[in-house]
Amino acid sequence: MSEQRWRQAWAQLIAPGSPFEVVSPEDGGPRRFRHTAPDLLQAIDAGRVHGDREFLVWQEQRLTFAQYFDQVDRLAGQLIGSFKLQPGARVAIAMRNQPAWLVAFAAIQRCGAVCVPLNSWGLRDELLHGLQDSGACLLLCDEARLRVLGGDLGSGSLSTIVVGTAADQVLSEHCLRYEDLLAAPPLPVPSLQLDPDAAALILYTSGTTSRAKGVLSSHRAICQALTALEFQGAFCAMSSPERIGVVINSGLAPTTLMAVPLFHVSGLHAQFLLALRAGRRLVLMYKWDVERALDLIRDERCTQFNGAPVMMQQLLASPRFGGADTASLFGLGLGGGASSSSLLASMIERKPDAIGGSGYGLTESNGIGAAIGGDQFVYKPGSCGWPLPIVDVRIGDDPQHPLPAGSPGLIWLRSPTLMSGYWNLAADSAATLRGGWLDTGDTGYLDDEGFLCISGRVKDLINRGGEKISAAEIEACIGDMPGVQEAAAFAVADSQLGEAVALAVRAEPHLEAGAIQAYIAARLAAYKVPARVYLHATPLPRNATGKVLKAQLQQSVGTFDS
Structure with a gap:
């Protein structure tokens, strides 16, 4: 399907009279869905x-x-x-x-x-x-x-x-x-x-470095978020009819294997509450284990799995994946972190007829930002998709003066799904919500087709002698090296440069630090090559949503003398 046909399907879904009709308030506030539950x-x-x-x-x-x-x-x-x-x-x-x-x-x-x-x-x-x-x-x-x-x-x-x-x-x-x-x-x-504007939920941010903040959301914000997620499902079905047809013709009951935690928006909103409303079956995992996950997919005939990139990587790496044990699996969704190009390519290669997908959102936006699935995911898997129809995205230091398409910068979001504020933290709320716009702390750009692409975190930039280096860029590069299982780039104190690039890697035993540095040196600028590589025999420390605890890695190393 061409971009023009995708846009026609999108316009049809949000048009007047549609279940996903979008309206613009007279006060100039964010667009919203007309038809949502009030609470x-x-x-x-x-x-x-x-x-x-x-x-x-x-x-x-x-x-x-x-x-x-x-x-x-x-x-x-x-x-x-x-x-x-x-x-x-x-x-x-x-x-x-x-x-x-x-x-x-x-x-x-x-x-x-x-x-x-x-x-x-x-x-x-x-x-x-x-x-x-x-x-x-x-x-x-x-x-x-x-x-x-x-x-x-x-x-x-x-x-x-x-x-x-x-x-x-x-x-x-x-x-x-x-x-x-x-x-x-x-x-x-x-x-x-x-009251639709009354408080319904306090979700604590899955912080990797500092004390978690309570994100307070209203009934209205969550209900708008649920409708946005349901819109994405409908758009995926309209824009990828052949893929949806395979699922329907299978005769299997829609069943999601749920391994992500319920105390996170991707578990609570996108899996539990959507399944509850739509009549989908949920198969719950007490904790993640790839062999147990494959057993459940086989025994319960699970049709959908959504997980963090590290979970998906383990699933795809199993010799059982792609055989009889996963014959029922038609949907694969990613969330909770950036994915390497090799993982995205592997998803598409191993399950070419599947409905792949990913998205971008924060706890502070109730998981809503941009989303991509089906044919669009195959077309541009490295992006997060189009911003959802009730979401405004602007790029730059100030949302009132956005940068043009293709220019990278700080990502700002505006939508009716945004949090009311941080619980009992007025100063932090004011710093993050400015004039109705959410400072995401993420960097990225909108390409010339309107797809949102994420390049990293503002706080995840390494300042090496004045040169700003994206940790995500280094991680994406080394993630494509054969034998590398997971990696995390982070800053270490440097006596001359202020900060130097360090890289923690879990890889197959034959890979040495020098080979890892050489691989990156052949693909990225010399100043981005890690000064130190720390090889780990065990999995890197992560929080419950799959994000690497970089502060923990930083604490385990000292100052680097360049």
Whole structure:
């Protein structure tokens, strides 16, 4: 399909009368979708129509949509009746992916409370920071998180609902068993009128260097984000009809293997909430393991997998990929970080008929920015796609004076999906949201066809004697070297230049530092060649969303004397 036909499909989808009609407010604010749920509770309740269709698969548990919503209503009744939960109160969730997480999220919205998903990979200090910073009045957690926080919870007497404990296990007086609450006689849940601009969610940024900030989002922002994600699905179907036809003709029930964490927008919005509304099956993974993932794809006939680049790389590298075990897999999505050209090429080569895709968004934009999928992904896999129809993108130091197409610079976003601000951080909010525009901290450009291309992070630039070097460019280069499994470029202090380029690499045993430097020297300018290469025998440290913890790598090395 040509660019002209893609644009015709796009225009048709957002035209007046369409389910994805886009309108421009008279006050000059960002464009928005006309037809969205007014609040997250109504967006979630749309999933009730799917009734007895299977929704969740996790270990030995299987829940239909009707069973899921029965548990939601039972838990919401207990939250209001037993815990006196009030609209606007903050309720935290700290557990690995499992059905109880999804039940808890919807029950919290059913009460008009604000959900605070915490990083289940986090250690004690990170979990405590989220609880204390948000002012949570109630915590729902699994047994592993209870062990991490046990002493702290006891001293503060924070009401806690614990998932997965044995019936005969003795809990502290402030703790109740989740399973007991669901088994109790149901309590009434009064109907609510929610303000679309009221707070619905506080998601903590997956920071790799500093204390995570709470991103506060309204019901309206999240509902607009969900419609934007649904628009992208519809556009992909219209612009790639042959690929969609293969999926439909397979006769398989749409089923997503979900391995990314629910406390991140790519898991919460793009997988859980979309599946709930659309009637898709979700197969949950407690934690990522490539062999287990392949078993589940085979046994549950999964049709879709979305993951971080490191997950996709492991999946594609398996000798089982492309055979009978992945015969049902028609959709492959990337998110959470930059992908090397070799990974993108491998996706297209190994599954040429698949619906590949990726996108660009931030926690602060509820995951919404640009997106690409299907035929467009094959056409320009290194880009993030076109900005979604309710998103304005400008490039440059000042959004009021944008740079022309093709010129790289700071990326600014404007859309109705942006956060209300950082929780209790007025100065940080004002610095990041300026005149309705979000300073993403990312650098990139819009090409002459309107595709957004990301080149790196402003904070991920290495200043070598005044020359600004993009860590992402070095990582993309070495990512194409045979034998390299993962790599991260970062700055080290240099006594003469201020900063020097360092590169952490996990590779096959035969690769040496000199060969890695020579490979880069043959492809990039001499000043971009890493002064030091650190070879790692084990995986590089990453956070829960797959981003390398560069601060941790920096702390493990000293000053470089050039």
